[in-house]
Amino acid sequence: MRTVTVVGASLAGLYAARALRAQGFDGRLVVIGAERHRPYDRPPLSKDFLARAPGAPAMAAGARSPSDADTLALSDADAVTLSDAEALSLSDADEDAELAAEWLLGTPAAGLDTAGRAVLLADGRRITTDGVVIATGATPRTLPGPPRAGVHTLRTLDDAVALRAELHAGARKVVVIGGGFIGAEAASTCAELGADVTIVEAAPLPLVPQLGREIAQVCARLHTGHGVRLLCGTGVKALRADGRGDGDRGDSGAPPGTTTRRAPRVTGVELADGRLLGADTVIVGIGVRPATDWLAASPLALRDGVLCDQGGVTALRQVVAAGDVARYGELRAEHWTSATEQPAVAVRNLLAGTTVARHTAPPYFWSDQYGSRIQLAGHRGPKDTVRIAEGSPEEGSLLAVYERDGEITAAFALNRPRPFTRLRRRLGAGRPAAPAAPAGAPAAAPGATP
């Protein structure tokens, strides 16, 4: 292969580019990004980044020297400050030079010309290429209805900058729609900033499909225990606005330019059950759609993501996929860790021309909320039983194991990282036997622990 094009310039795209070079690909490497930014780390966007006042010095690790500023497009310098770029950057100048990639940023891909072996860009360019890594990620779902100022999704750096400006300008009443992990983290940060926060969740309890009822309840209590209202079992009927445009509101707490100027500003959320919640800011966290629209006319099989085998290889041998956009077998993970693990596998198969490696690591993710750390690893099935193996919800620290037919399928921890890691590693090693005793040292395999 002389040219490989990575479509997507976020975590999975960067790791794919790294993997290509690490595995000996020395041809032309093109990375296409819809966003104008160099690869940056998304997890802090709903946490530290949002909590920090705009322009405040970055606390996160990975600082770059100021001379690296030009590696991030600062076309909106007021909004995206240098410290933002420093705090979130996923690579440094040395590594960028070593990668020797051509970065085409701010230019979404528009199609795949498989006959002509090219990636088509929205601006009309075409990149002739021998191999393609699809890493376009996912796009937040939005609510139907007319646009409203003060309504945010939280996925990209630009999303976070806009939301942060509003929160730090004094948004007092925040309604979070969707009680999933993004919604929960955003709610936690807003509460930390002193806002009055309500979460609206359509299901009877958030996160039941992911965690099961008992553990979902533990997580729900984190919200209520920190003064955040959790309204469950009701959908959203409409986002209400008082009818005035954002630009007309001279005394509005919202800074200019955070959303469409002309759109009327949100003033409340009308629920399906008739209740009306007042709101200065609404955060919509109702899941994501894999970003596959640009592939609609391609011969690739698409079904809630790009269909791949366990090695990330699509129906076309010279096209592989990784990260949120990719469905490996039956599973499409939306996790940071998958986006860092899958690219090396997919790239190996791309360079080999056939599937020689498979991604088998169990899904893993973490979430930080209200000063607590949640971790989940494994494949939890809907009928798995769950039991708390260590700690308790009351002490704010616990390890829970999910089991099926006497085997552990998944592990959940709240502020219990050490035994969790032990279990996670055993899940990765395959088929851990369930500990027999209901209490005691459930995570300990004979001889495996200090």
Add this chain to the structure above:
Amino acid sequence: MIPVCRIEDLPEGESVRIEIDDATPAIAVFHTDGALYAVDDTCSHQDASLSEGWVEGCFVECPLHAALFDLRTGAPVCLPARRPVRTHEVSVVDGMIHVRPAVPEEEAVA
């Protein structure tokens, strides 16, 4: 020198986190591979406590994102960490483990 704990209270395979004062980053002390090591407790990638990490030989794996550090040098062995954690001198005096925190960089320069 900051006292940590008695050597018998930190058996092989165990680690402990010590907080000295507000100005000094917390330190993680490990007993592994027959030796004692001390490094900054907070992972150089993101906020996670290395004392809660997975120790194998003279390496510790961050419990959050699996960044691996060499306890002897503090150097990151794999991504996502790209910067080292500082190492600190450890000694045992009369059965008591002590740590001498490394001088912060800005003071060393001054």
